[in-house]
Amino acid sequence: MNYTTQMDAARKGIVTKEMEIVAKKEQMEIPELLRLMAEGKVIIPANKLHTCIEPNAIGSMLKTKINVNLGTSRDCVDLNKELEKVNDAVKMGAEAIMDLSSFGKTQEFRRKLTHECPAIIGTVPIYDAVVYYHKPLKEITSQEWLDIVKMHAEDGVDFMTIHCGINKNTADRFKDNKRLTNIVSRGGSIIFAWMEMTGNENPYFEHYDEILDICQEYDITLSLGDACRPGCLADASDISQIEELITLGELTRRAWEKNVQVMIEGPGHMPLDQIEANMRIQKTICKGAPFYVLGPLVTDIAPGYDHITAAIGGAIAATYGAAFLCYVTPAEHLRLPDVDDVKEGIIASKIAAHAADIAKGVKGASDWDYAMSTARKKLDWEKMFELSIDPEKARRYRASAKPEKEDTCSMCGNFCAVKNMNRILDGEIVSIYDE
Ligand code: SF4
Numbered sequence: 001m002n003y004t005t006q007m008d009a010a011r012k013g014i015v016t017k018e019m020e021i022v023a024k025k026e027q028m029e030i031p032e033l034l035r036l037m038a039e040g041k042v043i044i045p046a047n048k049l050h051t052c053i054e055p056n057a058i059g060s061m062l063k064t065k066i067n068v069n070l071g072t073s074r075d076c077v078d079l080n081k082e083l084e085k086v087n088d089a090v091k092m093g094a095e096a097i098m099d100l101s102s103f104g105k106t107q108e109f110r111r112k113l114t115h116e117c118p119a120i121i122g123t124v125p126i127y128d129a130v131v132y133y134h135k136p137l138k139e140i141t142s143q144e145w146l147d148i149v150k151m152h153a154e155d156g157v158d159f160m161t162i163h164c165g166i167n168k169n170t171a172d173r174f175k176d177n178k179r180l181t182n183i184v185s186r187g188g189s190i191i192f193a194w195m196e197m198t199g200n201e202n203p204y205f206e207h208y209d210e211i212l213d214i215c216q217e218y219d220i221t222l223s224l225g226d227a228c229r230p231g232c233l234a235d236a237s238d239i240s241q242i243e244e245l246i247t248l249g250e251l252t253r254r255a256w257e258k259n260v261q262v263m264i265e266g267p268g269h270m271p272l273d274q275i276e277a278n279m280r281i282q283k284t285i286c287k288g289a290p291f292y293v294l295g296p297l298v299t300d301i302a303p304g305y306d307h308i309t310a311a312i313g314g315a316i317a318a319t320y321g322a323a324f325l326c327y328v329t330p331a332e333h334l335r336l337p338d339v340d341d342v343k344e345g346i347i348a349s350k351i352a353a354h355a356a357d358i359a360k361g362v363k364g365a366s367d368w369d370y371a372m373s374t375a376r377k378k379l380d381w382e383k384m385f386e387l388s389i390d391p392e393k394a395r396r397y398r399a400s401a402k403p404e405k406e407d408t409c410s411m412c413g414n415f416c417a418v419k420n421m422n423r424i425l426d427g428e429i430v431s432i433y434d435e
Pocket residue numbers: 408409410411412413415416417418419
């Protein structure tokens with residue numbers, strides 16, 4: 001192999017098998033894909049050791065991709081349950097799975113994913129370090145934090161969230177400029193606490209070049225973590241968030257100098273009217289690197305419905321340049337999601353991604369809607385179910401309230417506008433009342 005990473009290949013004009021697959025899926029010419037990848041605007045996260053992967057690319061001009069977070073926790077440690085969720089997520093079309101396991105046999109689960117799952121696999125090594133070393137946070141050494149990154153690379157993960165943007169400088173800014181909900185990123189809070197207790201610089205920032213070397217060796221995509229993403233509307237677009245973003249911009253440049261693929265993580269909670277500006281600022285500071293947003297949740301008041309608050313924000317974010325949406329489930333802020341929560345979260349996220357793809361004019365995106373509307377006009381119920389984003393639910397709803405007139409639905413019956421318009425335009429009589 002005469003290239004290190006997919007980015008390196010693109011810069012050398014080498015067309016990898018992953019690029020060929022992606023170009024076909026995205027209906028994109030190879031030279032255009034190569035140019036965007038060479039510039040860092042499109043990435044193909046694919047660890048050389050994840051041989052069962054079905055590659056996908058992430059970039060704002062491509063189809064918007066979605067990620068599903070899963071993994072064990074101290075209270076929910078059943079690996080089989082998590083694997084069931086993984087299989088459902090892949091079947092439902094999630095392009096990526098992030099394993100956020102923070103308890104139990106984390107390596108066994110991670111290796112199962114990279115040996116059996118065709119989706120892009122991401123992890124957050126910082127969580128795993130706490131599980132793996134099994135000792136007080138303060139006693140974990142800088143070298144040990146880095147060793148976990150190497151371990152995840154060897155286990156075959158395709159991208160890693162590394163919280164390297166919260167260095168001492170950002171931490172000072174954060175302490176000087178009080179926030180309502182402080183740091184809500186799990187990894188961010190861990191590394192901030194470690195820095196406070198040890199007085200040391202963030203090892204992921206201090207030893208960033210070593211991390212880049214690992215990423216280059218295995219072709220790991222760096223997902224530059226946003227420790228200071230706002231956790232409530234009141235903290236959105238504040239000094240800590242922007243300060244960290246500037247650091248992430250600099251770290252993006254350094255990664256690209258070593259041909260390491262990068263994406264940038266983003267908010268968080270954010271009022272609807274701030275989303276567009278945030279997307280534009282990120283694009284400018286990080287020179288068009290793909291933006292991976294965690295929501296954004298457009299209001300703080302809807303626990304139980306945060307798949308909806310996130311889908312509203314995600315659709316707007318993706319319309320203005322986000323490339324990758326992290327799903328949010330109805331269980332957000334409340335508990336570890338169960339199988340049904342995962343399904344609801346995926347559907348909401350897919351709707352947001354698709355709505356944005358239509359707005360962005362992604363090739364082929366609106367064909368799906370055209371086909372659905374054609375079936376609707378013909379009152380072709382089977383076709384409508386088949387084209388539904390959730391065929392099972394569509395079928396179940398219709399079956400639960402059978403209409404008297406089979407071709408209509410129980411909403412309007414004889415008043416069915418679609419049926420009556422078809423008839424009158426075909427020259428038939430429409431009487432409604434006595435039918
Ligand atoms: S009955 Fe009403 S809601 Fe149902 S298909 Fe016809 S127009 Fe649409």
